[in-house]
Amino acid sequence: MLYSIHRPERTALIGVNVLDARGGDPVRDAVLVIEDGRIAEILARTHYTTRPGTEELQLQGMWVTPGLIDAHVHLAGGRAGIDDQELGVIAENRTVRAIRAVCEAQTLLKHGFTTVRDVSWNGLYLKRVFFEQKLPGPKVIACGPGLTRTGGHGDLFQFTPDYVRENGVFGLVADGEQEIVKAVRYLLREGADAIKIFLSGGDNWPHDRNGDIQYSARELAAAVEEAHRQTGTIVMCHAESREAIAMAVEAGVDTIEHGEDLDADLAKTMADAGTILVPTLQLIANWHRDFMPLDGDRRPPLRPDAFLYRDLYQGRDASFADDYSGSAVRSFQLALESGVKIALGSDTVYEPLTPFGEYSALEFRALVEAGMTVRQAITAATVVSSEAVGMSHVIGTVEVGKQADLLVVRADPTTSADVLADASNIHLIFCDGRLTVKDGKFEW
Numbered sequence: 178m179l180y181s182i183h184r185p186e187r188t189a190l191i192g193v194n195v196l197d198a199r200g201g202d203p204v205r206d207a208v209l210v211i212e213d214g215r216i217a218e219i220l221a222r223t224h225y226t227t228r229p230g231t232e233e234l235q236l237q238g239m240w241v242t243p244g245l246i247d248a249h250v251h252l253a254g255g256r257a258g259i260d261d262q263e264l265g266v267i268a269e270n271r272t273v274r275a276i277r278a279v280c281e282a283q284t285l286l287k288h289g290f291t292t293v294r295d296v297s298w299n300g301l302y303l304k305r306v307f308f309e310q311k312l313p314g315p316k317v318i319a320c321g322p323g324l325t326r327t328g329g330h331g332d333l334f335q336f337t338p339d340y341v342r343e344n345g346v347f348g349l350v351a352d353g354e355q356e357i358v359k360a361v362r363y364l365l366r367e368g369a370d371a372i373k374i375f376l377s378g379g380d381n382w383p384h385d386r387n388g389d390i391q392y393s394a395r396e397l398a399a400a401v402e403e404a405h406r407q408t409g410t411i412v413m414c415h416a417e418s419r420e421a422i423a424m425a426v427e428a429g430v431d432t433i434e435h436g437e438d439l440d441a442d443l444a445k446t447m448a449d450a451g452t453i454l455v456p457t458l459q460l461i462a463n464w465h466r467d468f469m470p471l472d473g474d475r476r477p478p479l480r481p482d483a484f485l486y487r488d489l490y491q492g493r494d495a496s497f498a499d500d501y502s503g504s505a506v507r508s509f510q511l512a513l514e515s516g517v518k519i520a521l522g523s524d525t526v527y528e529p530l531t532p533f534g535e536y537s538a539l540e541f542r543a544l545v546e547a548g549m550t551v552r553q554a555i556t557a558a559t560v561v562s563s564e565a566v567g568m569s570h571v572i573g574t575v576e577v578g579k580q581a582d583l584l585v586v587r588a589d590p591t592t593s594a595d596v597l598a599d600a601s602n603i604h605l606i607f608c609d610g611r612l613t614v615k616d617g618k619f620e621w
């Protein structure tokens with residue numbers, strides 16, 4: 178066995194309550210046995226007998242859940258405040274940002290997120306480093322940068338195209354079917370597990386409107402077809418307007434990111450198609466309130482925008498933010514009522530605006546505040562998120578045969594969203610059966 182130095186071949190968690198995360202009743206006072214990185218047995222304590230060579234951990238009354246999965250993060254390593262958002266995230270040396278990204282991923286792990294799906298160049302390489310187990314870190318399901326058209330949501334028009342190509346981390350510019358196919362193949366060559374495409378705008382600057390479609394149906398279809406040609410490749414699609422969501426579902430993408438403009442018909446279509454929604458609710462419902470300078474709090478732009486008379490926020494006040502949040506929450510509730518599969522994704526992107534780990538916990542809370550039961554939110558953050566990242570055959574539930582990515586929690590996590598949202602309640606975190614975090618510190 179390659180990485181067995183610190184890992185006993187067999188570990189028994191004794192006296193635990195096991196939550197499979199599918200919504201069923203927990204198995205109480207059980208023993209969960211981990212062998213060679215996988216869940217080997219879950220049995221009543223009365224049926225357990227000690228075997229030599231087993232490390233036995235006495236964990237009476239504690240709870241075992243699957244490791245949490247954040248299906249939408251950017252391990253990009255940038256740092257920016259509200260008034261230098263575009264500049265801050267790509268101004269520093271790429272190595273500095275790559276090293277920070279290690280820390281970002283590790284912080285997510287310490288908050289109980291044993292798997293993350295990343296959109297950035299860094300994730301493609303971080304996933305290998307963590308897999309080698311030289312450094313502790315979560316499983317990184319890597320998209321690489323998202324496909325964006327020239328001037329699209331993933332481009333950074335404030336800088337020259339050459340500078341963005343050299344220093345950008347979120348977006349890979351590709352225009353037309355041919356460039357898109359090439360870009361998908363290039364990312365897959367670099368080890369992408371999934372492909373991200375920015376279909377609609379995202380309100381980041383005046384000509385990046387949520388309501389605008391940034392790729393044609395043919396360009397989108399080319400991306401989806403090319404990605405799906407490689408078995409197991411998930412396509413995640415940034416789609417904020419109704420039109421963009423409908424196009425994305427029609428094109429056969431696997432997950433819709435944000436998707437805050439659903440109506441009943443479209444929610445039903447999504448549910449029927451099995452398309453997963455990653456609502457990034459904390460961000461979407463609070464973005465305009467928390468991050469955008471509205472009237473009275475306006476900061477000067479970095480340089481005059483090329484589109485001088487198209488200011489998205491001109492004349493807006495706080496009521497705009499409230500209306501926007503309210504409709505985003507209603508759209509999420511419609512999805513929930515319609516049976517759309519919903520996964521947890523925080524869209525944590527850079528500090529200090531979105532602190533790594535904490536922001537994922539806020540997303541978990543937001544799902545409950547907006548209408549999920551705590552059990553539903555746990556299912557979203559584990560079972561459905563494992564599907565969203567294309568890993569449901571390996572992780573996402575506590576079942577015999579699955580990889581032992583597990584949390585041992587001090588309190589019953591189904592009683593309140595506060596339990597899992599507060600990392601200090603997590604006693605132990607196992608990654609592939611290896612005890613990796615104990616009481617918030619790495620056990621390496």
Ligand SMILES: [Zn+2]
Pocket residue numbers: 249250251296524
């Ligand atoms: Zn994002």
